[in-house]
Amino acid sequence: MSGAEIARQDRIRELARQALTEGKVDYFIGWKAGHVPSEVIPAFVRNVDECDMLLWNPLCHHNLTTFLKRKMPDPPDARIGVCVKGCDSRTLVALLQETLVDKERLYVVGVPCDGIIDRRRLEKAFSDEVIDIAFQGEQVVVTTRGGETKELAYEELLLEQCASCDFPNPRYYDDLAGELLPQPEGPPRFPGLEEYEALSAEEKDRVLADAFATCIRCFACIHVCPVCYCWDQCVNRSRRPALVGQKVAAKENLMFQMVHMFHVAGRCPSCGACDRSCPVEIPLYLLHRKMNKELFEMLGFQAGLNVEDKPVFQTFNIDDALGEQ
Amino acid sequence: MTDSSGNVKIIAIVCNWCSYAGADGAGTARLKQPYDFRVMRVPCTGRVDPLLALKAFEKGADGVLISGCHPGDCHYSEGNYYARRKFELLKRMLPHLGIEPERYTYTWVSASEAARWQQVVTNFVTKVGELGPRQGGAL
Numbered sequence: 344m345s346g347a348e349i350a351r352q353d354r355i356r357e358l359a360r361q362a363l364t365e366g367k368v369d370y371f372i373g374w375k376a377g378h379v380p381s382e383v384i385p386a387f388v389r390n391v392d393e394c395d396m397l398l399w400n401p402l403c404h405h406n407l408t409t410f411l412k413r414k415m416p417d418p419p420d421a422r423i424g425v426c427v428k429g430c431d432s433r434t435l436v437a438l439l440q441e442t443l444v445d446k447e448r449l450y451v452v453g454v455p456c457d458g459i460i461d462r463r464r465l466e467k468a469f470s471d472e473v474i475d476i477a478f479q480g481e482q483v484v485v486t487t488r489g490g491e492t493k494e495l496a497y498e499e500l501l502l503e504q505c506a507s508c509d510f511p512n513p514r515y516y517d518d519l520a521g522e523l524l525p526q527p528e529g530p531p532r533f534p535g536l537e538e539y540e541a542l543s544a545e546e547k548d549r550v551l552a553d554a555f556a557t558c559i560r561c562f563a564c565i566h567v568c569p570v571c572y573c574w575d576q577c578v579n580r581s582r583r584p585a586l587v588g589q590k591v592a593a594k595e596n597l598m599f600q601m602v603h604m605f606h607v608a609g610r611c612p613s614c615g616a617c618d619r620s621c622p623v624e625i626p627l628y629l630l631h632r633k634m635n636k637e638l639f640e641m642l643g644f645q646a647g648l649n650v651e652d653k654p655v656f657q658t659f660n661i662d663d664a665l666g667e668q
Numbered sequence: 669m670t671d672s673s674g675n676v677k678i679i680a681i682v683c684n685w686c687s688y689a690g691a692d693g694a695g696t697a698r699l700k701q702p703y704d705f706r707v708m709r710v711p712c713t714g715r716v717d718p719l720l721a722l723k724a725f726e727k728g729a730d731g732v733l734i735s736g737c738h739p740g741d742c743h744y745s746e747g748n749y750y751a752r753r754k755f756e757l758l759k760r761m762l763p764h765l766g767i768e769p770e771r772y773t774y775t776w777v778s779a780s781e782a783a784r785w786q787q788v789v790t791n792f793v794t795k796v797g798e799l800g801p802r803q804g805g806a807l
């Protein structure tokens with residue numbers, strides 16, 4: 344692991360320890376080692392002596408903001424410490440913009456991030472089970488059960504969204520775990536869409552029909568989404584109105600996903616948590632990233648940048664140059 | 669004027685106060701209109717969730733037209749200002765979902781614009797008629 348990564352991890356532990364000792368928070372949410380070496384999982388730390396289990400490395404993909412969303416905090420009035428990366432912080436800002444979480448009860452540790460690894464891609468690169476992953480500078484050293492050891496370039500394992508990240512620094516935080524990174528210049532990037540966009544209407548229909556035929560409606564994409572929070576009131580769970588059919592088939596499943604996508608438009612910054620959670624690997628980024636690309640082209644809008652901004656669909660401008668004037 | 673082909677199903681989502689009245693006016697004035705669209709009346713375009721249009725496509729509609737009061741004329745003052753942002757996003761997303769751009773439009777028709785209503789639906793139905801029925805596998 345690079346010096347910067349270790350420094351960030353130490354700082355996260357230190358800030359968590361401080362917050363718990365001072366009684367500033369009831370618990371602190373960070374990341375800890377999972378059951379397999381390629382997975383890091385969320386950690387809820389309640390005691391000072393547990394702080395050393397907190398981790399920071401390029402496998403910390405979970406967007407922990409999801410634990411703050413409406414009705415989630417346990418108990419509802421808990422004071423919570425939470426770690427956020429750049430993309431995670433944008434979902435937190437989106438919730439703050441709509442006062443869906445209480446700023447006063449949060450203690451936010453911002454973590455500057457060099458990019459998260461696509462663990463699925465990493466695992467698929469080996470036919471054998473991965474038993475160890477070590478981060479050494481720019482290299483990722485992977486060892487398999489059969490004893491094979493391979494060095495892979497960190498850069499090449501990055502999630503597509505991280506390889507062209509526009510916001511490596513948190514947009515909102517109380518304390519920082521580490522030095523801010525240089526802010527990339529230029530307009531926002533929306534990678535991975537070109538190939539699909541070049542298809543004909545018929546081909547797109549085919550691609551989507553094939554992808555969504557495999558959706559099992561597990562709700563993982565919706566539950567993990569930090570800015571999707573209607574719970575029992577969600578039209579996806581309702582038969583009245585019968586907007587989404589009960590049949591689990593391509594059309595109904597895409598409709599189910601459109602409910603998610605259209606209803607988070609304006610809050611979703613394409614954090615990618617939904618893509619990573621989908622057990623059948625449906626490329627949900629094709630929908631949310633495209634939506635964000637269009638929102639940017641339409642109105643120059645980007646979700647979750649500043650707490651005082653208004654989400655795009657909760658306001659309007661009489662001079663919006665949209666449709667017939 | 670092109671006659672409707674009669675082979676397509678079109679849903680027109682219209683607000684009660686302007687476009688519905690405009691369409692009604694066109695009927696009262698016996699203006700010749702295509703017959704292959706069905707009208708869904710809503711209180712205001714502000715009530716229209718883009719999912720209604722997607723649902724129509726999912727259920728086999730070949731085209732969806734949304735129409736409300738002209739900007740500035742909404743009977744609830746600002747419903748259509750909010751709505752047009754959503755309608756525009758929908759317009760940009762539909763081709764991405766495998767639905768040809770000609771199959772969706774949003775526009776504004778006032779209560780006194782019976783002739784404009786006639787023209788809007790005729791043009792839209794003609795264009796959708798040229799594409800013919802959809803065979804969507806995804807939506």
Ligand code: SF4
Pocket residue numbers: 557558559560561562563564565600620621622623624625
């Ligand atoms: S996570 Fe994937 S399989 Fe589960 S409901 Fe979402 S799209 Fe469907």
Ligand code: SF4
Pocket residue numbers: 434564567568569570571604607610611612613614615616617618631
């Ligand atoms: S829809 Fe997906 S990418 Fe967007 S905020 Fe929710 S989890 Fe993140």
Ligand code: FES
Pocket residue numbers: 683684685686687711712713714736737741742743744745747748
């Ligand atoms: S009442 Fe017609 S658009 Fe609002």
